[in-house]
Amino acid sequence: MIDVSIESVGLIAPGLHGWKQSTPVLRGEAPFQPLPLPPLKPAMLKPNERRRTTQTIKLALEVSDDALSQRSKQPELLSVFASSNGDLDVINQICSALTLDDRPVSPTQFHNSVHNAPAGYWSIATGYQQVSTSIAGLEGTFAAGLLEAAVLTKTENKKVLLVAYDLPAPDPLREVITVNDTFAASLLISHKSESGDKLADLKLRLKPDLSESRMQHSLMEAKRVATPAARSLPLLEALALKRHASMCVPYLPDMKLSIECIPC
Amino acid sequence: MAITPLTISGFTLTNALGQGNDATLSALQAGRSGLRHCDLDDIDLKTWIGRVEGIESTDLPDAFIDYDCRNNRLAYLALQQDNFLESVVRAISDYGADRIGIFMGTSTSGIAMTENAYLQQDSNGHLRGDYNPDKTHNVFSCTSFPRTLLGLRGPALAISTACSSSAKVFATAHRYISAGLCDAAVVGGVDSLCMTTLYGFSSLDLISTSPCRPWDVDRQGINIGEAAGFALLERTDAAPSGPRLLGYGESSDAYHMSTPHPEGSGAALAMRQALERSGITSKEIDYINLHGTATPANDLAEDMAVVACFGEQVSCSSTKGFIGHTLGAAGVTEAIISLLCLESGLIPQNLQTEKPDPALHANLSLATERRALNFTMTNSFGFGGNNCSLVFGQSQ
Numbered sequence: 001m002i003d004v005s006i007e008s009v010g011l012i013a014p015g016l017h018g019w020k021q022s023t024p025v026l027r028g029e030a031p032f033q034p035l036p037l038p039p040l041k042p043a044m045l046k047p048n049e050r051r052r053t054t055q056t057i058k059l060a061l062e063v064s065d066d067a068l069s070q071r072s073k074q075p076e077l078l079s080v081f082a083s084s085n086g087d088l089d090v091i092n093q094i095c096s097a098l099t100l101d102d103r104p105v106s107p108t109q110f111h112n113s114v115h116n117a118p119a120g121y122w123s124i125a126t127g128y129q130q131v132s133t134s135i136a137g138l139e140g141t142f143a144a145g146l147l148e149a150a151v152l153t154k155t156e157n158k159k160v161l162l163v164a165y166d167l168p169a170p171d172p173l174r175e176v177i178t179v180n181d182t183f184a185a186s187l188l189i190s191h192k193s194e195s196g197d198k199l200a201d202l203k204l205r206l207k208p209d210l211s212e213s214r215m216q217h218s219l220m221e222a223k224r225v226a227t228p229a230a231r232s233l234p235l236l237e238a239l240a241l242k243r244h245a246s247m248c249v250p251y252l253p254d255m256k257l258s259i260e261c262i263p264c
Numbered sequence: 265m266a267i268t269p270l271t272i273s274g275f276t277l278t279n280a281l282g283q284g285n286d287a288t289l290s291a292l293q294a295g296r297s298g299l300r301h302c303d304l305d306d307i308d309l310k311t312w313i314g315r316v317e318g319i320e321s322t323d324l325p326d327a328f329i330d331y332d333c334r335n336n337r338l339a340y341l342a343l344q345q346d347n348f349l350e351s352v353v354r355a356i357s358d359y360g361a362d363r364i365g366i367f368m369g370t371s372t373s374g375i376a377m378t379e380n381a382y383l384q385q386d387s388n389g390h391l392r393g394d395y396n397p398d399k400t401h402n403v404f405s406c407t408s409f410p411r412t413l414l415g416l417r418g419p420a421l422a423i424s425t426a427c428s429s430s431a432k433v434f435a436t437a438h439r440y441i442s443a444g445l446c447d448a449a450v451v452g453g454v455d456s457l458c459m460t461t462l463y464g465f466s467s468l469d470l471i472s473t474s475p476c477r478p479w480d481v482d483r484q485g486i487n488i489g490e491a492a493g494f495a496l497l498e499r500t501d502a503a504p505s506g507p508r509l510l511g512y513g514e515s516s517d518a519y520h521m522s523t524p525h526p527e528g529s530g531a532a533l534a535m536r537q538a539l540e541r542s543g544i545t546s547k548e549i550d551y552i553n554l555h556g557t558a559t560p561a562n563d564l565a566e567d568m569a570v571v572a573c574f575g576e577q578v579s580c581s582s583t584k585g586f587i588g589h590t591l592g593a594a595g596v597t598e599a600i601i602s603l604l605c606l607e608s609g610l611i612p613q614n615l616q617t618e619k620p621d622p623a624l625h626a627n628l629s630l631a632t633e634r635r636a637l638n639f640t641m642t643n644s645f646g647f648g649g650n651n652c653s654l655v656f657g658q659s660q
Contacts, residue, residue, distance in 0.1 A: 002443060085402060086424070091375070094460055095382040103308075103463045110464030111522040111647055114371065115403055115424035120648025123516040129530055131514035132650060133432060134425050136403035144421055147445075148436070155439040172391050176381075177398075206419065206445070208362070252420055253408075 082145025314489025369429025431595025489588025511542025517649025528569030556582020
């Protein structure tokens with residue numbers, strides 16, 4: 001069992017734009033209206049840098065800012081960036097360029113194509129020089145990212161920001177890769193012994209044979225299964241409701257991650 | 265604070281020098297490069313590559329046909345060497361499959377399958393329908409294929425931080441074992457030649473048209489290689505015999521996406537952390553296997569970082585002149601080279617370098633040296649300013 005604490009949360013998805021605005025929706029106190037997101041303009045990027053970055057990078061940075069802006073500036077911060085498929089728009093553009101005669105791959109797109117590109121821009125924008133790990137785990141990406149961030153927090157005894165994000169696959173990748181919605185969540189995670197404001201304590205366990213938790217609201221459930229990063233929704237709902245809850249999220253084909261959420 | 269060392273009870277490496285550890289060791293001892301003119305179909309670039317022989321003729325077992333791609337064939341080929349499969353079977357019987365984690369690194373996994381699907385789009389723009397991107401193209405394929413093949417049922421992760429990916433897996437495995445999530449771990453990395461990286465690095469003018477020359481005054485850039493490496497990590501009380509993982513350091517440059525910090529500040533941070541965690545001093549390191557990519561900016565930044573941490577005495581070399589830059593597999597490749605150097609008392613020469621850059625001050629080994637080594641370090645630095653250094657030591 002790994003136990004850690006959650007200090008703040010970020011959330012960006014159609015109809016869930018920002019943690020503060022989304023908590024009434026997650027509590028069922030306000031209607032869920034999945035309207036398209038407005039253009040993403042993460043404050044941590046300068047306008048000229050924004051032009052060189054992609055939607056995936058902007059989404060990851062904006063959701064990171066949502067969690068971090070709820071707390072005072074951290075003197076140091078470790079990070080885990082989790083995405084099921086990375087930047088599929090960039091992969092589409094590079095693979096398209098490779099079909100043309102001169103193979104005109106754009107140098108900017110190439111450096112943006114590395115799976116850790118959002119983490120790279122994030123460290124440049126924030127100045128944090130600590131360990132940063134970028135991971136992928138298909139449907140289990142959120143669980144893998146949460147477990148990695150929790151292990152990092154626990155063993156290094158430092159705060160870790162988890163950023164989980166996915167954007168829909170563009171054509172023609174949409175035919176073969178099933179990421180159908182935009183979703184990003186971030187969690188500022190601290191050691192259980194850390195004092196100060198906390199939203200909740202989490203207890204994480206690996207379980208071979210539990211079934212995964214679903215959302216009661218049908219539109220929310222549709223959102224949960226549309227995108228790997230949205231497998232975080234049962235946890236986000238428990239955090240919004242400040243409710244003691246246990247849930248199960250997909251991790252590996254033969255294993256789930258069980259999360260017990262205890263509000264502080 | 266020093267960490268608890270782990271034993272590396274088995275390891276295997278396949279790259280352009282051949283299949284298995286002996287092929288690499290004998291070429292390092294002989295000063296024989298595995299680089300060749302780029303002879304891949306579909307690639308029209310004047311450069312040299314580190315290509316692994318035998319991938320095309322490797323067949324995955326029937327049950328794994330969904331995983332079939334160059335990257336997983338390379339992984340499969342590598343896993344057959346050095347009794348690595350037997351080591352894992354023994355570990356499964358000692359600990360149980362659910363107590364063994366697997367942590368793998370890759371940069372591009374099986375993206376060549378998607379490149380190919382785009383090249384074969386039909387007239388309506390539909391992709392060729394007979395490939396499984398989740399089991400080939402996706403970064404996680406690099407982990408799920410060996411995990412399934414080896415029959416492991418513990419925690420698993422795929423790390424993709426460009427060229428530091430498969431160095432970081434050693435740190436991650438150490439943390440999962442420390443946290444009690446597993447008792448042993450398979451770590452490794454696999455990256456294979458593909459159009460994305462060859463044309464991508466070419467677009468950044470970072471590809472050398474001749475065999476790469478790390479630390480040379482006339483260095484022009486990298487040669488891309490491919491490789492697969494695996495290691496089995498266990499607690500020292502359970503596995504007393506074998507070289508040790510003593511320390512790891514991980515950092516971010518927080519400077520630029522594709523250019524290192526000019527003074528190598530992130531690289532130096534990773535090296536210092538690795539030393540601190542290993543509980544040894546900079547003077548005790550006998551050999552540093554440099555990241556040494558042979559781009560002008562990378563070697564300059566790494567040189568400044570090495571000199572800042574170690575001064576100008578410690579013996580260093582880059583082995584990229586033998587095998588090229590294997591990107592997401594570079595971390596585990598050079599970790600295993602460091603282990604082979606420890607075991608055989610070897611400091612490999614910095615192959616191909618004729619005129620060492622007078623602006624660089626690290627103690628570069630231009631000729632092969634034979635002497636007993638107690639401690640080695642290996643450096644891996646990637647795009648996005650992602651850095652990892654590892655320290656290894658002799659079996660106690």
